[in-house]
Amino acid sequence: MNDILQIKHLSKTYGGTGGAAATHALDDVSFAVRCGEFVSVMGPSGSGKTTLLNILAGLDTPTHGEILLDGQSYAGLDGEQLAAFRRSQLGFIFQDYNLLDTLTLGENVALPLLLDKRDPALRVQQTLALLGIETLADRFPYQASGGQQQRAAVARAIVHDPSLVLADEPTGNLDSASAKLLLQQFAVLNQQMRVTILMVTHDPQAASYADRVIFIKDGQLSTMLERGLQPSRAFFTSILDTLSTLEEG
């Protein structure tokens, strides 16, 4: 299986000019994500997870290193090209949903297609149905529960068939039942629709739904866990073990 995302020697340094101490948010991070894979990135706060996600989203530029998404490098893209790249290749899911309050759930989902000048009619309905919220298309975000809003955000992230979906603590604001439902849907989307997902989380339960968990600490890749053929329960336990070893060392 080919790699959809390749991250090569990625570093990000903040500050360090005028005598101030430099912060190495990311320090020579390299890994790859296979097409159709569901990867979790875990690490303590301040480990560089968010910086990694921002760089992958094209919202921040690395100090060193290169990213290839579907063989294409981010480097050298100007604002307009980067925007076009984002709207065709990437999908985003945020911790606080980030739906536009003035648009209905259906319109929010249609937005990426409209930005890319594609006809939303059929595709939006299909995607909403896939996530079980087709009856809520005409509701506004404030008329929907947190779980429903987050499912609409997931629909928005996958409606345009992106190469990669980036999720930033997607279950962070949800109660445990809604979180579980959302993660099950992630798994279904990943297995049946072959959606590639990279999810940043600090919740081991959420991470255990992934095929692979990457741990970063102090800006460096520390270790990696493959689910392989283990049952969820066992994978969850080994994630917990790895986390506690990381925190000790």
Next chain:
Amino acid sequence: MLSLLLRNIYRNRRRYIGYLLASTIAVATFFTFGFVASHPDLSRADLPDVVLQLLLIGQIGVALFALFFVVFFHRFLLRLRGNEFGLLLTLGMSPRQLAAMIWIESLTLAALAVVLGVLLSLAATSGLIFGLSRLLGIPPLPVVFAPSALIAGCGFFGLLFVVDAALSARWMRSYTPKQLLVTTRVRQSASLSLPSIIVGLGCLGVAYTLALVVSANAVLGTASMLPIVVLCAVGTYVLFSQTLVLILTRLRRRAASWLALLITSRLAHRVLDYARILTVVTLLSAGVLTLMGVMIGSLAYIRQTATSAAEYQELVQIVAVALFVSFFLSSLCFIAAASTLYVKVFTQIDEDRRQFAQLRRIGLSRRGLHLLLLGEFALLFFAPVLIAILHSAVAIGEVTLHIIPDAATAAISGTWLAYAVVVAGYLAIFTLGCGVTWRQYTRLALRH
């Protein structure tokens, strides 16, 4: 995409309505003043030159007001929507599409404002022409809408709105999506710097000196009006931001009480916004105080000094027009000051509701929150008025020194007395405004 855009405007209407109202008022006042000033019978009516000059100065004042109102409110509206724009960019809207969206939105609203404003000005003009004829002591003038005023107004606003839309679009385009997404959360920072303080004091010093020295000469005095206002604005802004930084850091370091801690941290978080708003309200208030003080003062002066009946008649006409112009302008300044405060206060309500809910949860009482808001509003309303009193006192001093010839003691004391009355009235209105805003805001922000 376009229909989605329009729907977005429609559903954002509560936010747009403030801006639409502001630009409608700007358009209406400009046209009203233009219609009255270029009334054909007025220029034929054998009025002293001074009257026509006064009308011209008035027109320039109204244009400046319109400029400020449109630009200020538009920027404010756009900044409120930073989050939305940041999200759109993240989802892949290109900077060019975003700029185009802002451009289209701005011009749609501008067209609406021009139509509404012109309609409003037709009604207002009819009323004003009637009132002005009575003031001038001439038979009621027919209501005429001079085409020249219509053309001038359309030209002015056409240019203003197009340039403003283009600059706004460019301005929003210059931000990265990340900057936009976090605008409301990121703390604004300003640091104490001696050079800034010197520059600020220098600006005010030069402005005051200019006001007191140059204005003896009528031509130079008029020409130096703009630089004086600009220097005053820069000086006031710098001093407000520096003083806020100084006081806030001092108070916070001590953190004597929860109230001091909360107020200082909330102000410090948005310190530049506060400095900006305080400056604007200060300058507008100074405008109101000066205009009203001079106007009422000169009215008293003329009553005392006119020697012959004919001279009295001419002076009365001059004063009538001066009255009209300064009353018109000071009302505008007052509306602008009040709406600036209104916008500042009520746009933070969503953020405050969230923060207050958190504070209630950790045990802060309703009374505590009332107190917190009272402290903030008192600063917001009264700091500008106090500085405005200083500014306008200098302006009144200039008037009594130079404009009143041979400095008749009675006229000078009359002007100062009038000024004192105006200041007292203005303070009363602001106290009332502060109280009402506080009541309304606490009720809305603590509803849940």
